[in-house]
Amino acid sequence: MKAFISLLAALPLTSFLLHPAAPAPKYAVADIPAALREGAHAVLRADDEVITVKSAGRLVHTVHRVVTVLDAAGDDQGRQMVSYDALRTLSYLRGAVYDADGRLLHQLRPAEIHDQGMGDAGGSFMTDVRVRYADLRQPQTPYTVEFEYEIVSDNTLFYPDWQPQEVEGGAVQSATLRVLTPAALPLRYQERQLPAGSKVVHTSTSGQETYLWQLANLPAVEEEEDAPPLSYTTPAVVLAPGTFEVQGHKGSAATWQGLGQWSYALNAGRDQLPPATVAKVQALVKDAPDARTKAQRIYEMLQGSTRYISVQLGLGGWQTFPASSVATNGYGDCKALSNYTTALLAAAGVPAYVALVGAGADQPDLRADFPSSQFNHAIVCVPLAQAGRPDTLWLECTSQTEAFGYMGSFTGNRHALLVTPDGGKLVATPRYGAAENRLTRRVDLTLDATGGVTATARTLRTGQEQDGYAQLMHQMGPVEQKKYVTDRLKLPTFTLTKFNLAAAPAKAAPGIVETLGLSLPGFAAPSGKRVFINPNLLSRLPALPAQVGERHTPVWLTDACLHADTVRLHLPAGFRPETLPAPVQLSTPYGVYSSQYQNLPDGSVQYIRRLELKRGQLPASAYSGYIDFRRKISAADKVQVVLLKTES
Incomplete structure (x- = not known):
């Protein structure tokens, strides 16, 4: 017996301690179907949400979310931010991160969760809203993050909405929403953009109503040009109460x-x-x-x-x-x-x-x-x-x-x-269309014999066309204003010689007058006996990128406006127009465009451009026509006047 005890004493203590087994790998990137990885920056592996309505004045929202970040463009998905306030309590926030093979890299520690008031960043705030924030981003992709949290809300005016595919380049492997509510508090909901065949599973047991929605294998989406926001194009379920209560104040949202x-x-x-x-x-x-x-x-x-x-x-x-x-x-x-x-x-x-x-x-x-x-x-x-x-x-x-x-x-x-x-x-609220949203511009371009140009421009913006400039005028000083305008002038080498913003006399809509002076050396350098110059200095509309593949979303043209430009091109002695561009006239469901040139009696050339863009929501099939409309405008806006130097 003593010999046996001596033998035990001779063995290292670690022989008797069981090492905890490493967690089994999960969420390996290889388990994601290839079709979901195509074109995706991140894949939502699981989004399991449960909303439990406790009473007219309280609900509990639990979330378990797992996201695989495939590349740097999906890195934002490696963070989790949850807000709370006096009426919404955050019970917990947990997280973990895994490598490409699904091995646990790190478990989120309480000390790594940052807590900040929404008013801490400055500004005029009186708020009790706070944010808890966790960052599990990794230096190398791919990796997978897992977050869990629970909110207990005493503000049932708002029910959480559910839209798992809420970012561009995000695919969804699996997502579920379960809502439990007393039969006395029936759920109001609206299903939006759900895939064909998807429907809610509704069951009733002992005075409790349960609603279940499931989504699976949604490929990544890319935001298309002039399309509705993703909230209008990806699957969603929007929830709302019938009756609710906030701090003893009862109401109906039905x-x-x-x-x-x-x-x-x-x-x-x-x-x-x-x-x-x-x-x-x-x-x-x-x-x-x-x-x-x-x-x-x-x-x-x-x-x-x-x-x-x-x-x-x-x-x-x-x-x-x-x-x-x-x-x-x-x-x-x-x-x-x-x-x-x-x-x-x-x-x-x-x-x-x-x-x-x-x-x-x-x-x-x-x-x-x-x-x-x-x-x-x-x-x-x-x-x-x-x-x-x-x-x-x-x-x-x-x-x-x-x-x-x-x-x-x-x-x-x-x-x-x-x-x-x-x-x-x-x-x-008031509708602002082309009659109110106007840009009226008069430009005088004076060309010298070496190809240099001096320009003066007076631009009147009204309605929504002046919104940004009104903020510029009231919220920035002259130096910041000048820099803002200079940074946005898409011109070759130039000097801003004059700049001013002023309020226009009040009419149907408020207006801002911008006055510019510009010097552009070498803008239209002679080529032999000829000079090529584009009088459209400030109002060129770019073409849109060609549609790659099939258009999936409607065309939303959100702003109506009218732009009217008059440009006078003053020529140096010894020059005359050799050819003037032909007039252009376009009339489409998207808008109306015209441009024309003419010789004036004083020897100058006048260019008149008019563009009216319409507001509307059109089917996806209309996008090819819209691209063509914009392409033709862009081409017309780039046309040059050819000047000929006469023999002395």
């Missing part, structure tokens, strides 16, 4: 009327102004001849006495500051400033309503056939009547520089929800 009714009740009684403010308003408008003039004076008062801050504090994301608070402090978010403006207008005897809208130049219009909270902004609607006809006025209350009554690309050309005592009413 109809637009009900949703507006909840918002109205939530903010009722918050439109009371201090007596001094009421007196100030009444003095301001006492001699105003009509409601529009009253509204304009009040809007100018608002712009001169308030500033915008973003408020996202619990219920404060939907419930406004009282109007008295804005009057006292001089600031508020979009809801507060809009509520304050309606209170000021009421004090002047002008009825007005807050309207909820999905704002953003790239924000598509809301889905009118699916009542739900699709809004991120508030504006004011003032119903007026002029000569017995409706003359609705709209006000953007967060800007200190926006033109009175102008919505522009931020909130124009879409629907909004009018919040009235009778509930919500879906209405259209």
